[in-house]
Amino acid sequence: MNPSTANIEEAILSAILAGRIAPGTRLGEQKLADLFSVSRTRVREAMMRLETRGVVQVSARRGWYVVEPSAEEAREAFHTRRVIETGLLHTVRDISPKALGSLKEHVAAERAAIESGDVGSRACLLGDFHIHLADVLGNRLLTEIIRDLTARTTLISMLYQPTEKAEESSHDHEDIVAALEARDFERAASLMAEHIDNVEAGLDLDTKPDPLASLRELLSPSTFAGSPPSMPHAHTHGAPHAQPSSQRTKD
Amino acid sequence: MNPSTANIEEAILSAILAGRIAPGTRLGEQKLADLFSVSRTRVREAMMRLETRGVVQVSARRGWYVVEPSAEEAREAFHTRRVIETGLLHTVRDISPKALGSLKEHVAAERAAIESGDVGSRACLLGDFHIHLADVLGNRLLTEIIRDLTARTTLISMLYQPTEKAEESSHDHEDIVAALEARDFERAASLMAEHIDNVEAGLDLDTKPDPLASLRELLSPSTFAGSPPSMPHAHTHGAPHAQPSSQRTKD
DNA sequence: CTCTTCAAGCTTGCATACAAGTTTCGTGAG
DNA sequence: CTCACGAAACTTGTATGCAAGCTTGAAGAG
Structure with missing residues (x-):
C-alpha cells in the first residue's frame, strides 16, 4: 500500500x-x-x-x-500547556464513569511500564496521559492542540531534562485522576498546574543543550567492547549533561 | 516582489x-x-x-x-476557546501598565468603529481583541493558537449568526479589561467564560446554514435600482436566515 | 603544518508536464 | 418538454527536471 x-x-x-x-x-x-x-x-x-x-x-x-526548542520556546510551551490543561480541568463540570475508568487504566499502565523498566513505552505513556485527558474531557480540536504541544514538550525534555522523574510524574497523574474521581475539579486543576511546574522545574533550561549529544551517544561505553574510553580529546567544550539519552524521559 | x-x-x-x-x-x-x-x-x-x-x-x-464548520465543530471551537481563554485569565498573575493600556486602546477603537458604523473594521477589531489579549498576557505560541481559533470562530459566525451583537461583545470586552485593571483575574476569567457563552448562545446552531447565502447576497435589493424584488421563484427551499450578510458580525 | 580557495557533490526550491477525476454543457432519444 | 448520455473543459494529484545554494574535502600557497 x-x-x-x-x-x-x-x-x-x-x-x-x-x-x-x-x-x-x-x-x-x-x-x-x-x-x-x-x-x-x-x-x-x-x-x-x-x-x-x-x-x-x-x-x-x-x-x-x-526542532530544537530554545529555552525561551521551552518556557512558552510549558506556559501554554499550563494555560490549556488547567483551563480544561477548571472548565469541566462532570466526568463519565467510562472516561474515569480509561484514565485509571492509563495510570495503571504507566505504573506497570515503570516497574517493568520498559523505558520506551514508559516515556510514551507519560506523554500520552495528557493527550488522553484532552480526549476524554475535551474534544477533538483540543486533543489535536495538546498533541502538538506534547510533541514539543517531548523534544524539550530530550534536550534539557538531566534527571529521570518518571515515578514522580506518574504519581502526579495518579493524584489528578483521584481528584477527578472525587469530582474535585478545582483541585485537579491545581494539581495539574503543580505537575506541569514540576516537570518544567526538573529541566535545566539555563544550560545550553549539548550539541554533541548524538555523537556522544554513538561513542558511549556500551558501543565498545569493554573499556569505557575517555571522551575524544578535541571539541569537547561545554558539555553540560553527562547522561546517556536513554536515561532521559519526557514529562 | x-x-x-x-x-x-x-x-x-x-x-x-x-x-x-x-x-x-x-x-x-x-x-x-x-x-x-x-x-x-x-x-x-x-x-x-x-x-x-x-x-x-x-x-x-x-x-x-x-471550511464551513458543522454545528458540532462550531461547538468544539467555542469549547476550546472557553478552555484556553479562561485558562489564560485564570493563570495570569499580573498585568503590566503597558499591556493594560494597549487593551484599553483596543476597546476604545472597538467603540469608535461601532459608533461610526464601520462594519468591516468593527468585525475585525472584535475578533482581534482575543488575539490581542493572548498577545499581551500569553506568548507567541498561545497567540498563534488563538488566532487560528478566531479564524474558525469568524467563519462560524458568518454561517450561524443571525443577529447583530457587536455592542454587547464590545461591552463584554470592556468589562473584562476593567476586571484586569482591578487585578481581579478570577473575575476576568468568569467574564470571559460568560462572554464566550453569550456569543455561542447568539448563534443559531440548530438551523442548517443557508447554502444559498452567497446567491442571495448577489440578488440583494441594493444590487437592483429601486424595487426590492421578491426572491427568485424556484429553489428557495429552507432559507433559515433572511438577513443580508452585512448585518452579521463575528465574535 | 596551517590557512585559504575552489570545485564537486548533495539538498532543497520551484516550475512544469502529464495523469486522473469532476463538472458542465450540448445533443439526442423518448 | 424532460431526461439520459457523452464529450470537452477544468481542477487537483503526483512525478520529474533543472536551478540555486550549501557543505565538504582536496589541493595549493605561505
Whole structure:
C-alpha cells in the first residue's frame, strides 16, 4: 500500500511522541521518500504540514530538522500547556464513569511500564496521559492542540531534562485522576498546574543543550567492547549533561 | 516582489479574520497562482498549511474551499476557546501598565468603529481583541493558537449568526479589561467564560446554514435600482436566515 | 603544518508536464 | 418538454527536471 501524506506525517509525529526521534535529527526528503516508497513531493507536503505544527523546521537548501526548542520556546510551551490543561480541568463540570475508568487504566499502565523498566513505552505513556485527558474531557480540536504541544514538550525534555522523574510524574497523574474521581475539579486543576511546574522545574533550561549529544551517544561505553574510553580529546567544550539519552524521559 | 508561501498563507488568513472571505468560498489554485504571480506549487504549499491550521479544506480533484464548520465543530471551537481563554485569565498573575493600556486602546477603537458604523473594521477589531489579549498576557505560541481559533470562530459566525451583537461583545470586552485593571483575574476569567457563552448562545446552531447565502447576497435589493424584488421563484427551499450578510458580525 | 580557495557533490526550491477525476454543457432519444 | 448520455473543459494529484545554494574535502600557497 502506498502511504499517503497523512501517513508520513503521522509516522514522524508519533515517532517523536514516542521519543524515538531526537531533536535536531535531520530528515532528508530523498531518504524519507525512499523509505516510504513515494516521491519527494509527498514527503515535502508532510514536512510542510509538520512545520506548521511546530515539530520540524526547514533550513533553506540544507534540509529539514526536528526542532530544537530554545529555552525561551521551552518556557512558552510549558506556559501554554499550563494555560490549556488547567483551563480544561477548571472548565469541566462532570466526568463519565467510562472516561474515569480509561484514565485509571492509563495510570495503571504507566505504573506497570515503570516497574517493568520498559523505558520506551514508559516515556510514551507519560506523554500520552495528557493527550488522553484532552480526549476524554475535551474534544477533538483540543486533543489535536495538546498533541502538538506534547510533541514539543517531548523534544524539550530530550534536550534539557538531566534527571529521570518518571515515578514522580506518574504519581502526579495518579493524584489528578483521584481528584477527578472525587469530582474535585478545582483541585485537579491545581494539581495539574503543580505537575506541569514540576516537570518544567526538573529541566535545566539555563544550560545550553549539548550539541554533541548524538555523537556522544554513538561513542558511549556500551558501543565498545569493554573499556569505557575517555571522551575524544578535541571539541569537547561545554558539555553540560553527562547522561546517556536513554536515561532521559519526557514529562 | 515575489510573494512567498508565508505571504500567501497570511493574506488568506487575514482576509478570513477580517470577514472578507466567506465560508465555502472556493479557492482555485490556478486563480491564486495568477493573482500572486507564482506557480501553483507555492499556492499549494500555502493551502496545505492552511489546511493543517483548520481554515481550508480540499475536496479531491474539485478544489480548495474555506471550511464551513458543522454545528458540532462550531461547538468544539467555542469549547476550546472557553478552555484556553479562561485558562489564560485564570493563570495570569499580573498585568503590566503597558499591556493594560494597549487593551484599553483596543476597546476604545472597538467603540469608535461601532459608533461610526464601520462594519468591516468593527468585525475585525472584535475578533482581534482575543488575539490581542493572548498577545499581551500569553506568548507567541498561545497567540498563534488563538488566532487560528478566531479564524474558525469568524467563519462560524458568518454561517450561524443571525443577529447583530457587536455592542454587547464590545461591552463584554470592556468589562473584562476593567476586571484586569482591578487585578481581579478570577473575575476576568468568569467574564470571559460568560462572554464566550453569550456569543455561542447568539448563534443559531440548530438551523442548517443557508447554502444559498452567497446567491442571495448577489440578488440583494441594493444590487437592483429601486424595487426590492421578491426572491427568485424556484429553489428557495429552507432559507433559515433572511438577513443580508452585512448585518452579521463575528465574535 | 596551517590557512585559504575552489570545485564537486548533495539538498532543497520551484516550475512544469502529464495523469486522473469532476463538472458542465450540448445533443439526442423518448 | 424532460431526461439520459457523452464529450470537452477544468481542477487537483503526483512525478520529474533543472536551478540555486550549501557543505565538504582536496589541493595549493605561505
